[in-house]
Amino acid sequence: MSDSALARQLRGYGLTTAEIHYYRPDHPSLLQLFVWQEYDLAPDFPVLFDFLDHWRREIEAALHSVRIAHERLVRPAEWRAVDGVIAIQ
Template sequence: MSIEPVVLFERRVTTAEILYRMPDYPDLLQSFIWQTHDVIPKFPRLRRFLDHWRLNIEAPIHSVSICAGSLTGVADFSHADVEFRLH
């Protein structure tokens, strides 16, 4: 008798950073941040968004970083000791 692992599907705030290349400037990476509520670990909304991007936008995706947080609970907050500004 084998025991199957239980996969919990939980809805969380999901943030994706998409690095992509513009067709006119292929040597430069640009960043796009997209946030939604999604079901982890499958991320169906994010997958649909990325499929739409690949089919309809002429900017090829370089990479995607995903962060998923809890919908409830205490938020972690920390402050920066130093601020840098580029002019």
């Protein structure tokens, strides 16, 4: 992980994965898949939408659907109280 990735995570970014289904003009009956991953902010996803805008402008492939998964990797520590004591020796 690079320093910029850690800095993004500390600012609230999480790892976003998008499955992009698309059709190529030379094979319009064949649905193809492209997987994209980047650090992004949920629920607005500005980095993903910038990429999709670039896709629509520059790539000759019609988008069919996009499925998004997002997970914040850095978050407050989780803890739970344990009911009991374990004696060691």
